[in-house]
Amino acid sequence: MTFFTEFGSYLLTLRGMFTRPENGKMYWKEFMHQCSEIGIGSLGIVAIISIFMGAVSTLQTAYQLVSPIIPLSTIAQIVRDTVILEFSPTLVCIVLAGVVGSKIASELGNMRVSEQIDALEIMGINTKCYLILPKLLASICVIPMLVVISAVLGIWGGRLAGTATGILSPAAFDKGLHQYFKPYNVFFAMAKAYTFAFIISSIPAFYGYNVQGGALEIGRASTKSVVVSCVLVLFADYLLSALLL
Numbered sequence: 001m002t003f004f005t006e007f008g009s010y011l012l013t014l015r016g017m018f019t020r021p022e023n024g025k026m027y028w029k030e031f032m033h034q035c036s037e038i039g040i041g042s043l044g045i046v047a048i049i050s051i052f053m054g055a056v057s058t059l060q061t062a063y064q065l066v067s068p069i070i071p072l073s074t075i076a077q078i079v080r081d082t083v084i085l086e087f088s089p090t091l092v093c094i095v096l097a098g099v100v101g102s103k104i105a106s107e108l109g110n111m112r113v114s115e116q117i118d119a120l121e122i123m124g125i126n127t128k129c130y131l132i133l134p135k136l137l138a139s140i141c142v143i144p145m146l147v148v149i150s151a152v153l154g155i156w157g158g159r160l161a162g163t164a165t166g167i168l169s170p171a172a173f174d175k176g177l178h179q180y181f182k183p184y185n186v187f188f189a190m191a192k193a194y195t196f197a198f199i200i201s202s203i204p205a206f207y208g209y210n211v212q213g214g215a216l217e218i219g220r221a222s223t224k225s226v227v228v229s230c231v232l233v234l235f236a237d238y239l240l241s242a243l244l245l
Contacts, residue, residue: 010206016128017136027134034138042099042146046092050150053087054079054157062167072168076158076176081185083154089189090237092150093196096143097229101204104135105225108208109218117209132205139201144193151189188244195240196233203229 057079065075108131111117120127159173204225211221 009210010202013128013132013206013209014202016126017132019126019129027130030130030134031138034134035142037103038100038135038138039142039146042096043149045095045099046146046150047153049092049095050083050088050153051157051160053091054083054154054159055161057082057087057154058158058162058167059165062162071176072172073176073179075162075168076173077179079158080155080177080181083158084151084185084189088150088154089147089192089196090233092147093143093193093200093233094230096146097200097204097233098226100139100143101200101226101229102222103204104201105204105208105222106218108132108205109211109221112209112211113214113218128209132202132209135205136198136201139197140194143197143200144190147189147193188240191244192237192240195236199232199236200229203232 058075061075061078061082108117111131117127117131120130155177159170159177162168162173163170204222207221207225207228208218211217
């Protein structure tokens with residue numbers, strides 16, 4: 001019963017969020033602020049994870065491909081497809097669920113506990129729309145961009161590791177990078193990125209907005225939102241792979 005209660009409350013929160021905003025300029029300013037907070041604030045950790053992710057993929061792929069019959073350019077193909085299909089959209093979004101999701105949940109939870117949300121509602125402001133919608137739209141706009149940057153840096157990190165360790169030459173890596181490339185893989189990765197962006201912004205916003213209690217409950221809501229977001233990201237990853245591949 002708890003699951004159905006929370007799911008119903010989540011749907012009601014989404015319905016109340018997508019109502020007509022009162023002041024478009026105010027919402028635009030908040031939207032741009034959230035884009036800066038989510039995008040620029042997460043760029044450093046995304047870059048570090050992506051570069052080392054691509055580098056490790058190259059080293060481990062080269063370790064497993066021991067047959068002299070297989071050309072070295074195959075390493076670049078495997079690294080490219082692995083980074084685009086799985087590592088960049090899924091792993092990066094799981095990290096962002098902890099970085100962005102906990103921030104959203106704790107911010108809204110603190111506003112609820114300190115009665116700032118109640119004060120806004122007394123003034124006649126639709127708090128669901130004003131507080132949650134800019135965060136959701138900013139996540140949907142910025143997180144796919146972070147996934148694209150992650151894919152580029154991941155492939156570059158794999159190329160850097162391959163050439164620095166002498167596993168394969170830059171020409172061999174570039175040759176494998178262009179061989180048998182499927183543009184549909186990029187579409188699939190972006191579909192996952194938009195889906196995951198909605199999950200890791202709406203779920204923490206729901207838990208943070210509906211916090212009841214004191215400061216202790218803010219931490220619990222933040223932790224629960226990250227756990228639920230990660231589980232839903234993995235579940236959505238499986239569904240999208242089964243439907244689109």
